[in-house]
Amino acid sequence: MHKLEFVKDKNMASIIQPKILKGFRDFLPDQEINRKEITTTLTEVYESYGFVPIDTPVLEYTEILLGKGSGETDKQIYRFNDNGGRDVSMRFDLTVPFARFMAQYHNDLQLPFKRYHISKVWRGENTQKGRYREFTQCDFDIVGTDNAESDYEILSIMNKSFEKLGIKNIEFKISHRGIFNKMLESLNLSENLSDILRTVDKLAKIGIAATQAELTAITNDKEKTAKILEYIQAEGNFLHTLDKIEALSGGESEHSLRLRKIYEYLQAEEIADNFIIDPSITRGLDYYTGIVYETFFKDLPSIGSVCSGGRYNNLASLYTKQELPGVGSSIGLDRLIAALQELDLISSKPSKTECIILNFDSKLKKEYFKLATRLREAGIKTEVFLDDKKLGPQLNFAEKKSIPTAIICGEDEIQQGFFTLKNIKERNNIKVEKFDNLIEEIKKILK
Amino acid sequence: MHKLEFVKDKNMASIIQPKILKGFRDFLPDQEINRKEITTTLTEVYESYGFVPIDTPVLEYTEILLGKGSGETDKQIYRFNDNGGRDVSMRFDLTVPFARFMAQYHNDLQLPFKRYHISKVWRGENTQKGRYREFTQCDFDIVGTDNAESDYEILSIMNKSFEKLGIKNIEFKISHRGIFNKMLESLNLSENLSDILRTVDKLAKIGIAATQAELTAITNDKEKTAKILEYIQAEGNFLHTLDKIEALSGGESEHSLRLRKIYEYLQAEEIADNFIIDPSITRGLDYYTGIVYETFFKDLPSIGSVCSGGRYNNLASLYTKQELPGVGSSIGLDRLIAALQELDLISSKPSKTECIILNFDSKLKKEYFKLATRLREAGIKTEVFLDDKKLGPQLNFAEKKSIPTAIICGEDEIQQGFFTLKNIKERNNIKVEKFDNLIEEIKKILK
Incomplete structure (x- = not known):
């Protein structure tokens, strides 16, 4: 339709070797058919809950995507000057563009606003360990409410998504940043929040001993470190663990009450057994303020979380003074498919012709x-x-x-x-x- | 899922104005719901004919996308050096990546290979005249055959696509580059093919008088110009026009016979009335070798073609010595939606909740x-x-x-x-x- 007149040199002697960039992939029909079937199922689930689709540009002003104080991560971003001299970048997730979107349109949309967005994002990450530089996220969020009902609904959608994909043996691990913060407050460690979060977040990767050492380096106090370790290692069934972390954080709070209410809704839907509390889940990033969660294949925990998210109570603060609380989750399509392949739960179809x-x-x-x-x-x-x-x-x-x-x-x-x-x-x-x-x-x- | 730790400067005084780049668009639910419904319908049509989906990276080596002898159009491409120093570009259409894809995988795929690809492409075009820098193409192609049956099938899919979208009053204008070339040969003008193509392609835009002047500047011969004008202005019903351009090109040829056969298949499907021959359609680009076509709303011809394509008999010659004949077409989603809006054929839905x-x-x-x-x-x-x-x-x-x-x-x-x-x-x-x-x-x- 749009025509682009460019001249290929017909007289050139050699052929250009067909190849693609490292960390990028072609999807042949046997893969793309599966990818489409999975995203179609997810779309059906999201829409069954009344979620609507949106789309945003792949390229944005770098300032919008990185904020004014961008640091280390510049290296991971596909950033360049366009032909008009603008400093632009390809989006590296769907959350930041969504925050910009909500700042821009919150007056035009009905709140609570429930949106989903399934699309590609780009990061120039190290391609070792099966990481890709182009990958697909499936995000769903509720913006404009701060209550247990919205938190529950996101968890319900997560559960329904995997159910409709025919995937069993999934475990949702949830935690609450408010309770975690209260526990740190009770230890007078609020100032070290970010560092402690980052350390705790690595627990599964680096193990107890290393976590302990790192924590002590931060707290300078073995007893406090022991308490943090006791907190993040709490386990047992949902309510039992909740009792324990509630006590360790200084008793009942709005946060622990919120978790109890969420659990009641999960029970009413008869899906509560799929959820456990894992107080070591913190999701590192410091914009989370409430529940946080990750999702694991019980038979393949090593592949990491295939669906994560949480509550953030000030989504768009970079772009507007309007407070926009929200809760959301994101399924990583590529990691999900890698897991399904490794578990032999997906078969490849070269065609859909009947x-x-x-x-x-x-x-x-x-x-x-x-x-x-x-x-x-x-x-x-x-x-x-x-x-x-x-x-x-x-x-x-x-x-x-x-x-x-x-x-x-x-x-x-x-x-x-x-x-x-x-x-x-x-x-x-x-x-x-x-x-x-x-x-x-x-x-x-x-x- | 993938975590990106970047630090926002919490102490900054001001808010970043939420805005997007010129020529780029956000799609709010009332638009995105329509976009998704249209692409879902197109997907269903493509798959009903046995077409399979593929996907390719948004970023490719610039050399792959532009070829070695890239010229003028560099300015329209989003091109930059990535953090590894590679010269990369965002794809500006889905055809070039598909050519690279076929060169790479033709041995792994069953030929004839029928694929569709619905995705975004980017061009830094002048944003006046309602052109966008990020837009969506819906491509479908058959590779590995050179026959009337494949040509017909693409036309049949075009017709079915608009039928399933509920769009009437559509006219498919088809032509044949082989017959056009033969006409030029008979006038000893083969050497001026490219220039003449480009001029003829502008007929609808610049009018007869200007076309005549430009052609004479090329041919240096008023009689020859008159013959070209007679050829490109031929009209009437399909077979009548075919008779006329056949005669003007020196008589029956494999090309005119091919068009006759295609027409028979269209008649058998009882859709022949939707197709006319317009010999002024050339599709400018010189890689087309057989039938070419454009698609117009009868009630809104000014919006231009909403679905165009043709036969190219050496798709992947830049990347492989393997000859890969093909025929395909592309629906421009954004122009299609603009037309539907202008004709009031589309209603906006803010939600799908029932x-x-x-x-x-x-x-x-x-x-x-x-x-x-x-x-x-x-x-x-x-x-x-x-x-x-x-x-x-x-x-x-x-x-x-x-x-x-x-x-x-x-x-x-x-x-x-x-x-x-x-x-x-x-x-x-x-x-x-x-x-x-x-x-x-x-x-x-x-x-």
Whole structure:
């Protein structure tokens, strides 16, 4: 549509080696079909809860994405000057653009505002350890409320997402930054919050001993360190753990009461068993203010969290003085798929075609196209073999693409009004009279 | 999931003005819902023909995207050096990455290969005239065949796409570069092909007189110019025009025979009336070798083509010596939506929620959540009002979001086992007993 006239040098001697950038990926059909099916399922779940889609630009002003005081992470950002001399960057997550979006439009939107956004983001990270520089996030957030009901709803969506994806053996680990902060307050360590958060966040990675050493370096107090360790290692069932961290943080608070209420809602939905409290979950980033959570495959905890988030009570403070409390979560599509592959929970499909009409007699192509149109109208994904080849290679093509059924029609079939339907997997043919019966027989095989 | 630790300067005095780059857009729910519905419909059409999705990186090596002999258009490309010093660019269309993709994987894919790709591309174009710097293309191509059947299939998909989108009054204008070339050959003007193509391509924009002047400047021959003008102005019904341009190009050829065959297939599908031959369509770019086409709203031709493409017989020649003939088309989503808006053929929906459960008695929230879960399982997109507000503002919220139904439940309703269902648009309530009846009544209102 938009035409771009650029001249390729036709006389060049050599060919350009086709290749892509490190950390970037092509998705061939067998992968992209799965990716689309997963995002379609997630979309259906989000929309079933009344969430609406939005989209934002891939490129934004760097100042918007990094804020004025950007530091270390510049190195991870795809940042450059555009042809108009503007300092621009590719988004590195969907949260920062959403914060800018809410600052800009909160007056035009009905609050509470529930949005989802499934899209790519970019970070020039070290590509070792299976990290990618282009990856997809599936975010869903509720903005404009600060209550247990909204917190619960996000957890309910997380649970429903994995249920609808057919994934069992998932564990949601939740915690509360308010209770954590209260515990630090009671130890007079509020000033060291950020450092302690970062250390605690690494517990699963570096182990108890190293965490202890790092904490003591911060607190300068072995007893305080011991208390923090006791807090973050609390375990047991949900309510038992809640009792424990409530006590360790100096008793009942609005935060612990909030967690109790959330738990009641989870119980009412009969999904409470999927949630445990893990007080070591802090989500590092210091913009979280309430519940925080991560999600693990019980059979593959090493792959890390596949869905994380929490409550932040001042989403858009960089861009507006309007306070916008929110709670949200993000599924990392790429890590989720990596986990599903490793657990053998995903099969690869090279095609979605349900029926192929073979080119048995090239004089009859017009008939094949007419038949294909009718099959499509009846809801059967149908392709016609478009080349003039022998039947063997055509069937081979169909098999390699895992197409379940084929129709073979010659002059006889057309004249006598019947169809030869092949079940490709079972390698048998049946004769079918009438179009309605054909549809029925195809649907039987597709089941 | 992926954490990025960057430090925002909390002490900064001022707020960053939330804004986006010129030529880029946010899509609020009322727009994004439409965009998603259109791309979902297109996806369904593509898949019904056996097309499969692929995806490629947004960033590629500049050499891959521009070729070795890149010229003028550098200015339109978002090009920069990444942190590893690589010369990279954001893709400016989906065809060049697809060519690179086919060069890389053609041995792994079954040919003919039918793919679709719906995604964003970027060009730093002049933003006047409603052009955007970030826009979405919906591409579909068949690679690995050079025959009338594949050409026809792309046209059939174009027709079906607009049919399924509910868009009538569409006209597909097709032409054939092979016949055009033959006409130029017969005038000994083959050497001036590119210049003549570019001039003819502007006919609709600059008019006959200017075209004539430009052509004469190229041909240096008024008679030859007259013949080109006669050719590109040929009109009438499909076969009549075909006869005429066939004669003007020196008689029957494989190209004119191909067009006849394509027309037969269109007739068999009973869609031939939507297609006309317009010999002035050339698609400028010189990589086309066979049929070319553009698509216009009959009621709004000024908006330009909303779906264009053609046959190219050497897609990936920059990257491989393997010849890969192909034919394809691309719908420009943004221009299509602009046309639909201008023609009032699209309505904006702020929400997809079908039923809202109002927070009538905040003690009953647990019941509301349980009811919402049941409604969702029954296929009703349901939200619960998550805040504690009076019923008036809640109904106002529902109305502004165009939610069609609301459920109002108090203690009485819960205890006596009935529901009060509100038809929000008609502002009337009915009492419903039993959950199954509730579903039925909601579905009646949704119809």
